[in-house]
Amino acid sequence: MTNQTTIAIYSRQFDEKHQTLYERLIQHLASRGCGVIVVRHLYDRLIERGIVPINTVRPFDGTLTADDALALLSVGGDGTFLAAARMVLNSNLPILGINSGRLGFLSDIAQDKMFESVDNILSGNYRLSNIDVISLYANGAREPVDYAINEFAVSKCDNASMLTIHAYVDGDYLTTYWADGLIVATSTGSTAYSLSVGGPIVHPASRNFIITPIAPHNLSVRPLIVPNTVAIQLQIDGRGPNILTSLDGRNHIMDNGCQLRIAKTPFDIKAIQLQGHSFFATLREKLMWGADTRN
Numbered sequence: 001m002t003n004q005t006t007i008a009i010y011s012r013q014f015d016e017k018h019q020t021l022y023e024r025l026i027q028h029l030a031s032r033g034c035g036v037i038v039v040r041h042l043y044d045r046l047i048e049r050g051i052v053p054i055n056t057v058r059p060f061d062g063t064l065t066a067d068d069a070l071a072l073l074s075v076g077g078d079g080t081f082l083a084a085a086r087m088v089l090n091s092n093l094p095i096l097g098i099n100s101g102r103l104g105f106l107s108d109i110a111q112d113k114m115f116e117s118v119d120n121i122l123s124g125n126y127r128l129s130n131i132d133v134i135s136l137y138a139n140g141a142r143e144p145v146d147y148a149i150n151e152f153a154v155s156k157c158d159n160a161s162m163l164t165i166h167a168y169v170d171g172d173y174l175t176t177y178w179a180d181g182l183i184v185a186t187s188t189g190s191t192a193y194s195l196s197v198g199g200p201i202v203h204p205a206s207r208n209f210i211i212t213p214i215a216p217h218n219l220s221v222r223p224l225i226v227p228n229t230v231a232i233q234l235q236i237d238g239r240g241p242n243i244l245t246s247l248d249g250r251n252h253i254m255d256n257g258c259q260l261r262i263a264k265t266p267f268d269i270k271a272i273q274l275q276g277h278s279f280f281a282t283l284r285e286k287l288m289w290g291a292d293t294r295n
Helices: 016-031 040-048 078-086 111-122 279-286
Strands: 006-010 035-039 057-060 071-076 095-099 127-138 146-148 151-156 163-169 172-179 181-186 208-214 224-227 232-237 242-247 250-255 259-273
Touching: 006 016, 006 078, 016 035, 016 040, 016 071, 016 111, 035 040, 040 057, 071 078, 078 095, 095 111, 127 151, 127 181, 127 242, 146 242, 151 163, 163 181, 172 181, 172 208
Parallel strands: 006 035, 006 071, 035 057, 071 095, 095 259
Antiparallel strands: 127 146, 127 259, 151 181, 151 242, 163 172, 163 232, 181 208, 208 224, 232 259, 242 250
16 A cells, blocks of 8 residues: 555544544545554554454554655644654655644644545645744754754743843844743744743744743843744853753753754654635634624
């Protein structure tokens, strides 16, 4: 079976309330003559419950490439989409997010549009958009600590005093932040953590970084948008022995005084864009732009 007739399904965990969703999705794919591969932990639970036919569904472990499937369907919320994206890093396998969570900026396909969306993928009626991936390097290391699609954040590790963060852009001194922390977000991540602390909404196709302080001591310090072609260097000073760094919610404890560098990776994530689904439509729906609560 070739990748052109195989669809991969990922979910972070088996959720009983979505059991019917998994079953209907797999049955629909099978009715279209597709092979289906399902992430191992979800596959095992579906087999236990007799939901999937063993002869048409196979499990997969670890990473995926475009040789394995035509597309990866992420079933869940934005957190699930971010986890699914890590399985296709440095791969050309595209992802579509089917929303069974809450807000859903990345997983923006509603369940009632699921079958229509799958049919569009199988017929090639879609386009691809590129999602930036950022890397974090620590103390001059050549290999990254971790990757992120939405944002990198550094913050204090406990209830200690605010951090002192000396920031440089391509080696050019930017400023010193006295704050609880600092976020470097991608354009895709502009609607996530950065937005919650006052950062701007940026169209994901604009290919920028957003540098947003968290509770800055200097009120004149505001979020800054820079090109994603630059590298951002940070020298972190705090009163405690450690600081907390986070990439899409995955935490790493580091020593106080560490030197960090954030840069775009040479690869990106391919996201499936279907007709009628645009960033502006998502803003109107998810953030209720233009809605009048009086009506």
